[in-house]
Amino acid sequence: MRTLPNEMVTVLAQNRRTADEIVYWMVCDRTTEGSFVDTYLLLSRESLTMVSSGGQPSQEKNYKGFVRKQKDKASLKTVSSGPWTMESIRLDQLDAVSVVNLVASGMIVVKEEGKEKVVAAFTNEHMSRAAKLTTLFKKLKNNEEIDSQELAEEESASCPKCGMIYPDKGRKVCPKCIKKHAIFTRLLSFAGKYKVSIFFIVLFMLLNSGTGLVIPYLQGTVLFDQALGGEGTFAGKIGLVVLLIVAFRTLSLLFGVFFGMIIAKTAALVSFDLKSSVFSSMQRLSLNFFQRKQTGQLMTRVNNDATELQYFFVDGLSYFIVNAMNIIGITAILLVMDWKLTLLCFLPLPIVFYIVRKVFPRLWRLSWRRHRKVSALNSIISDTIRGTRVVKAFGKEQQEIERFQKANLSFSHAEQTVNKMGGTVFPVLNLLTQTGGILIWAFGGWMVMKDQFTFGQVLTFVNYMYMLYGPIQFMNNIVNWWSHCMSAAQRIFEIQDAVPEVAEKMDAVELTEMKGDIVVRNVVFGYEPNKAILKEVSMHAKPGQMIGVVGHSGAGKSTLVNLISRLYDVNEGEIRIDGINVKDMTTASLRKHIGIVSQDVYVFSGSIAENIAYADPECTVDDIIYAAKIANAHDYIEKLPDGYDTIIGTGGYNLSGGEKQRLSIARAILHNPKVLILDEATASLDTETELQIQEALDSLIKGRTTIAIAHRLSTLRNADYLLVMDHGKVVEAGTHDELMAKEGTYHGLVKKHDEALKMKEVVIA
Numbered sequence: 001m002r003t004l005p006n007e008m009v010t011v012l013a014q015n016r017r018t019a020d021e022i023v024y025w026m027v028c029d030r031t032t033e034g035s036f037v038d039t040y041l042l043l044s045r046e047s048l049t050m051v052s053s054g055g056q057p058s059q060e061k062n063y064k065g066f067v068r069k070q071k072d073k074a075s076l077k078t079v080s081s082g083p084w085t086m087e088s089i090r091l092d093q094l095d096a097v098s099v100v101n102l103v104a105s106g107m108i109v110v111k112e113e114g115k116e117k118v119v120a121a122f123t124n125e126h127m128s129r130a131a132k133l134t135t136l137f138k139k140l141k142n143n144e145e146i147d148s149q150e151l152a153e154e155e156s157a158s159c160p161k162c163g164m165i166y167p168d169k170g171r172k173v174c175p176k177c178i179k180k181h182a183i184f185t186r187l188l189s190f191a192g193k194y195k196v197s198i199f200f201i202v203l204f205m206l207l208n209s210g211t212g213l214v215i216p217y218l219q220g221t222v223l224f225d226q227a228l229g230g231e232g233t234f235a236g237k238i239g240l241v242v243l244l245i246v247a248f249r250t251l252s253l254l255f256g257v258f259f260g261m262i263i264a265k266t267a268a269l270v271s272f273d274l275k276s277s278v279f280s281s282m283q284r285l286s287l288n289f290f291q292r293k294q295t296g297q298l299m300t301r302v303n304n305d306a307t308e309l310q311y312f313f314v315d316g317l318s319y320f321i322v323n324a325m326n327i328i329g330i331t332a333i334l335l336v337m338d339w340k341l342t343l344l345c346f347l348p349l350p351i352v353f354y355i356v357r358k359v360f361p362r363l364w365r366l367s368w369r370r371h372r373k374v375s376a377l378n379s380i381i382s383d384t385i386r387g388t389r390v391v392k393a394f395g396k397e398q399q400e401i402e403r404f405q406k407a408n409l410s411f412s413h414a415e416q417t418v419n420k421m422g423g424t425v426f427p428v429l430n431l432l433t434q435t436g437g438i439l440i441w442a443f444g445g446w447m448v449m450k451d452q453f454t455f456g457q458v459l460t461f462v463n464y465m466y467m468l469y470g471p472i473q474f475m476n477n478i479v480n481w482w483s484h485c486m487s488a489a490q491r492i493f494e495i496q497d498a499v500p501e502v503a504e505k506m507d508a509v510e511l512t513e514m515k516g517d518i519v520v521r522n523v524v525f526g527y528e529p530n531k532a533i534l535k536e537v538s539m540h541a542k543p544g545q546m547i548g549v550v551g552h553s554g555a556g557k558s559t560l561v562n563l564i565s566r567l568y569d570v571n572e573g574e575i576r577i578d579g580i581n582v583k584d585m586t587t588a589s590l591r592k593h594i595g596i597v598s599q600d601v602y603v604f605s606g607s608i609a610e611n612i613a614y615a616d617p618e619c620t621v622d623d624i625i626y627a628a629k630i631a632n633a634h635d636y637i638e639k640l641p642d643g644y645d646t647i648i649g650t651g652g653y654n655l656s657g658g659e660k661q662r663l664s665i666a667r668a669i670l671h672n673p674k675v676l677i678l679d680e681a682t683a684s685l686d687t688e689t690e691l692q693i694q695e696a697l698d699s700l701i702k703g704r705t706t707i708a709i710a711h712r713l714s715t716l717r718n719a720d721y722l723l724v725m726d727h728g729k730v731v732e733a734g735t736h737d738e739l740m741a742k743e744g745t746y747h748g749l750v751k752k753h754d755e756a757l758k759m760k761e762v763v764i765a
């Protein structure tokens with residue numbers, strides 16, 4: 001359990017109580033009137049204690065952190081700390097403790113000796129703790145044991161430093177407070193993999209600029225002062241000097257080609273590795289992660305962010321090293337030539353650094369904003385493309401265009417702001433750095449006139465100075481480049497570090513064989529805390545049995561089967577297969593033995609044969625044809641232009657709903673699982689095909705435990721027993737005949753179903 005704040009320990013001590021007796025506690029951050037005042041709820045085995053603050057309303061928290069008003073800062077420092085008032089209700093006087101959901105918040109309501117009262121309210125951030133408090137209250141009330149796992153603490157949903165609510169619940173990272181140098185260090189450790197390539201890139205870059213550094217000297221001092229001026233080693237040897245210039249230029253060019261080639265290869269490799277790494281990290285995550293994120297956003301992460309990081313490893317890192325060396329080398333040469341002139345050309349640099357420090361953090365923020373806008377734009381593109389059928393069916397093309405234009409405009413504004421700022425700042429910086437050059441011409445020329453400097457020396461000096469601009473400009477841009485890379489790295493690390501909600505235990509059991517004995521015991525589950533979709537659901541499917549699950553739409557049927565295949569974890573209760581809790585099995589072995597045929601069949605881009613063999617790519621063509629025959633898919637596949645080699649999926653041949661359904665049945669047949677889940681498996685089929693499929697399914701389910709969900713109740717008549725669900729509860733269970741005789745919910749469903757069928761026949765007739 002989270003440690004109780006010192007203030008609360010003191011309040012308890014003042015009332016002759018200790019922190020040790022507290023089983024669970026939560027803080028409610030609002031009053032029912034809507035102001036932000038803290039109330040602590042402390043649950044012990046004997047009582048529920050409310051400790052309310054009489055202090056100032058605390059800081060309001062929003063997505064960006066605590067909302068602060070400048071002038072209220074002083075008063076806000078005393079955030080709701082005391083004077084505390086304490087009130088306790090004995091558990092034996094309490095009939096119930098429950099949570100009432102409000103918009104983005106909730107209330108704790110207690111029922112004390114028949115009377116209900118609201119004791120505190122809280123923002124949604126505290127919803128899961130509130131739900132846990134009510135569950136633990138029930139257990140304590142019923143004298144049930146509480147195991148340590150139940151008290152295991154879910155971490156706070158907001159940053160303890162600035163109060164910002166984490167953008168990703170699964171990853172406790174605050175984008176505002178994250179240490180940028182920590183990201184950089186982590187990136188560097190990743191760069192170790194490419195150290196040989198980076199070494200050669202840097203080596204050839206250094207050779208390239210080393211040979212390049214000789215040229216200004218040859219072109220200035222040697223050519224003008226020695227060869228043309230007739231003094232020194234190269235006096236009158238113009239041909240030799242020109243030859244030397246050409247030789248050094250060629251060498252420099254060759255080294256440039258070498259590093260260019262290595263960069264090209266490494267860049268592609270780095271990008272490949274990064275994309276693979278992000279993609280495989282994503283695959284590790286639970287279904288919930290994908291349901292919370294937009295496809296476009298994820299696509300941007302895989303593609304754009306990987307490319308940004310590729311620049312970091314390949315261009316950025318190497319150029320940084322070489323440019324830094326160039327700056328040091330050239331500055332040293334300039335200082336040796338004339339330190340006073342050198343200081344003169346560096347005169348504008350302090351102003352340059354000042355601008356960089358002031359402006360670049362803003363550029364960083366703006367580039368983040370641009371990234372968010374481009375992600376939103378990508379999401380709209382991917383949504384519209386995937387939902388084209390719906391868009392066209394409702395004739396909403398214009399609306400989609402407007403939606404796109406709005407996001408596009410927003411992105412364009414963000415892009416313009418970044419570019420405008422960049423477009424102003426960079427030329428100013430350029431001008432400032434070039435002022436040095438103008439000063440050199442002026443003072444250098446004056447020194448030549450006074451015979452303190454030769455013309456060749458001024459020329460050499462100016463050439464070196466111009467060679468300095470490139471690296472200095474690079475260093476100016478580096479903050480911009482750094483900000484892009486760090487943001488991209490942060491987003492990639494977020495995915496790599498995200499903790500899958502359905503995590504596999506370290507000592508998870510590998511299940512080689514499965515009999516298919518499924519026990520669901522008192523399962524409570526909600527997609528969101530305190531909004532239970534399944535309430536105390538229990539069932540037992542013995543090996544080889546077929547269980548039908550029926551009920552109104554939204555009753556929780558699919559949710560139940562999703563829990564059996566552990567796409568989500570139960571909140572309370574347990575699911576055991578062959579006596580082992582599904583949470584204790586390896587996910588791979590669990591899924592290996594469970595086959596799902598669902599209503600929405602996803603067809604991957606590829607041939608029909610590849611799609612059928614999805615579960616077992618190593619299988620033979622005969623296996624594929626056999627599965628297709630059982631699923632009654634063989635006939636239609638044979639009639640397709642390329643038979644089993646026909647390409648389906650995005651951009652390929654379009655299969656009808658029924659055809660896809662049969663393909664998915666064939667997929668499941670080949671998978672050959674011990675537990676089969678049919679979630680509306682025959683929903684897209686016409687009556688004739690349904691009969692054929694039913695036959696196929698009848699032979700398929702032999703020897704397997706099957707859980708079948710169907711709205712066409714006729715398909716479930718052969719089930720060993722039926723589970724009737726309503727509002728997340730199992731309301732009836734028994735065979736078709738038993739339930740009909742009972743004349744309860746199932747009887748009502750069958751009646752309505754038959755009436756609907758009759759109406760359909762009349763309409764068709």
Ligand SMILES: Nc1ncnc2c1ncn2[C@@H]1O[C@H](COP(=O)(O)OP(=O)(O)OP(=O)(O)O)[C@@H](O)[C@H]1O
Pocket residue numbers: 291527528533551552553554555556557558559560
């Ligand atoms: N991923 C999700 N996130 C949040 N709520 C969900 C999610 N999936 C389903 N729900 C909600 O859970 C409830 C039960 O849904 P479920 O799909 O289990 O019902 P069902 O009985 O299978 O319905 P149907 O017969 O229409 O398929 C519904 O209210 C639904 O809105």
